Amino acid sequence: MPRFREFLSRFRPAGSPGAAVAGAVPADRSAELAAELQPVLALLDDSAREAAAVREAAARDAAERTRAAAEEADRTVRTARARAPRVREETAARLAGEADQETARADAAARSAVRELRERARERTPG
Template sequence: MARNSLLDRFRPVGAPGPAGPAGVPAQDDEGPAAELIPVFEALDPQIEAAQATAGNAAEQARESVAAARRQAAALLEQARMDSAAARAEAAAQVSAEVSRQDEALLSEARQEAAELRRRGESRVPELASAIVADLVQVLLGRGTDSG
């Protein structure tokens, strides 16, 4: 045999007809592994290139993850600072609103107190007259009871 091929591994089977000897491997000492060695040897550079590419991709992925973590930490820190400023601003707004409400309530209370004072002062002469009249009645009534 000049060159072995996959088809040379089996002996030719007899012509169609009555049963004859079955085909069996002609060369069993090397087997199918010997046929695949050149194929895998030809793939070695591609396998090494694929492993190098995978290694580079893994390194780039590690670097990307590290960069993303740094960026996320920076964003988180900025968000914390922004939230503190926002809280301070909200507290100032609430405080200003409460102060405005307190001023409005105080103004209203002062107006009501002034109105009550005015009404009370306007009734003083009338009440004083009524009290004096009542005292006169009591004193006159006492004077007549005792005399």
Template sequence: MGRLRGFLERFRPTGVPGAAARAGVPADRAAEDRAELAGVFAAMEPVQAECREIREAAERAAHDVRRRADEEATALLGAARARAQTERAAASVAAGRSAAAERRVIVADAERRAATIRERADERLPALVTRAVEMVKAMTGE
């Protein structure tokens, strides 16, 4: 039995190469860690699956929110364009009224000026006619 034990002792895991130690096979720490953590990772799998489901649901919800926002933006834009046309028409009517009012003011002012000029002409015309007649008589010798 002692010999078997000695033989098996040679396969006992040892540390990485370094200081001299008893004979053995190098220890595979990565494999040991994987084996040790395999149960932990297996226990975490349902949680990871739930996380994936939550993330996928959030992505679907975000997609729905973006789609609804796009639809709402399109509807708002259409309403704004329709309202803009109505506002332009109203502004055009208001501008036409303003132009008509301004035109009436200008015409009234022009009529007042014309009346003033006619009055002056009516006042000055008899004297000018008399003067012109006298000049013609003076030229003809009468």
């Protein structure tokens, strides 16, 4: 229900200030506002359609990029799984080589320690 002030405002702008005029009609502010805003809002319709088209194009582009990224990820995973056995073999061979080198170094160190110990023992043992 309209408030009293709104009710009274319907009757005020019936004419220009001055003497009373016979047959004055209440002003229809909502119709005036609609007529005033309709051309401006009509211009916004084109912008709204353009914005909707841009959003749709962006959604299609995003879906295509997502699909392409999923395919690339799938290819990467398949490639990695195919290479995994070879990489494991290479790593095992490298580690075995490092272990062999470490064993050889330890063996050489042990032989050197044994030689030194025998030499010290000969020096300390009376003839």
